[in-house]
Amino acid sequence: NAHYDVVPVAGEWRFGNPFSGEIDGEWLYGRGADDMKDAIAALLFAIQAVQKTDTEPKFNVECSFTCDEETGGELGAGYVVEAGLVNADYIVNCEGGSKLNIGNGHNGVLWLEIEVKGKAAHGANPDNGINAFEKTAELVTALQRVKRNLKLPERAFRLLDGSDRYPTLNIGGTFRGTDGDKVNTVPANVTFSIDRRITPNEELAFAELELREAISGACQYYPDLEAEARAILRIEPCLTDTDSPIAQAFAEAVRIVRFNQPKFKGTTGFTDLHYFVNTGLPGIGYGPSGEGGHAINERVNIPDLVRTSTIYATFMTRAEL
Numbered sequence: 628n629a630h631y632d633v634v635p636v637a638g639e640w641r642f643g644n645p646f647s648g649e650i651d652g653e654w655l656y657g658r659g660a661d662d663m664k665d666a667i668a669a670l671l672f673a674i675q676a677v678q679k680t681d682t683e684p685k686f687n688v689e690c691s692f693t694c695d696e697e698t699g700g701e702l703g704a705g706y707v708v709e710a711g712l713v714n715a716d717y718i719v720n721c722e723g724g725s726k727l728n729i730g731n732g733h734n735g736v737l738w739l740e741i742e743v744k745g746k747a748a749h750g751a752n753p754d755n756g757i758n759a760f761e762k763t764a765e766l767v768t769a770l771q772r773v774k775r776n777l778k779l780p781e782r783a784f785r786l787l788d789g790s791d792r793y794p795t796l797n798i799g800g801t802f803r804g805t806d807g808d809k810v811n812t813v814p815a816n817v818t819f820s821i822d823r824r825i826t827p828n829e830e831l832a833f834a835e836l837e838l839r840e841a842i843s844g845a846c847q848y849y850p851d852l853e854a855e856a857r858a859i860l861r862i863e864p865c866l867t868d869t870d871s872p873i874a875q876a877f878a879e880a881v882r883i884v885r886f887n888q889p890k891f892k893g894t895t896g897f898t899d900l901h902y903f904v905n906t907g908l909p910g911i912g913y914g915p916s917g918e919g920g921h922a923i924n925e926r927v928n929i930p931d932l933v934r935t936s937t938i939y940a941t942f943m944t945r946a947e948l
């Protein structure tokens with residue numbers, strides 16, 4: 628699976644048009660060059676190579692090119708899985724690993740939008756109102772307790788290299804006050820976001836419950852605090868056993884092409900991989916290596932794209948699954 632949607636462009640690009648696909652030396656520039664039209668090219672080249680050389684693949688190859696990944700993937704990979712269109716036993720998601728790193732999972736995400744409701748009043752008589760900004764400060768204090776608890780040793784996810792990864796909480800990435808707010812008005816409304824990253828040893832539902840309980844607990848504890856939480860994105864974490872046939876077979880293909888033993892690594896950012904893995908298809912993430920994904924002057928390394936294509940073809944024609 629690979630996604631063909633891209634994030635919007637902004638800023639001054641080195642070659643002007645961010646969709647020109649300009650080539651300079653080993654690099655091809657453009658929005659989507661790395662995330663992830665490079666992977667679509669690598670996969671199509673691999674299939675073409677297998678066809679043109681009349682090589683018999685070791686298994687049926689089923690490709691899905693989907694959209695919507697950059698905004699959660701529910702309408703793309705999520706739909707393809709949900710509608711039962713996938714007949715595969717294993718999944719290679721063509722991003723989430725590169726070079727000598729194979730992605731065997733990723734963190735999940737929960738985005739909440741919290742609205743704190745107060746009551747407007749004249750700034751000369753603030754006691755007649757409920758200050759939504761001050762109420763937000765109380766709520767944030769309560770949420771920071773949740774944040775501290777995420778650093779407890781028992782919350783850690785042990786990585787393959789022996790280091791620990793902890794769940795995280797980012798409060799207030801987006802923040803806005805009341806429309807028409809003024810110095811002499813008691814603010815009636817505050818809206819802010821929560822970005823909770825869920826490690827593969829956690830469950831999204833538990834993370835959401837923990838936050839919602841903290842919010843309702845704070846509302847009971849602090850007088851006049853009224854807050855409403857709305858989920859705007861839910862992505863489950865996922866993890867594939869590194870001893871599984873797909874992980875081992877793909878690692879062997881990487882080793883053959885790159886002459887080096889690859890490592891497995893779960894990413895903190897999410898991909899579409901979880902849609903497949905969490906319905907029972909073990910899988911990994913791997914694609915060409917580039918730079919500047921989601922940024923200005925996004926580019927892919929062409930020799931690495933070709934090498935990745937060779938790895939896909941090697942995997943299709945040599946893997947014993």
Ligand SMILES: [Zn+2]
Pocket residue numbers: 630662663696722
């Ligand atoms: Zn992507």
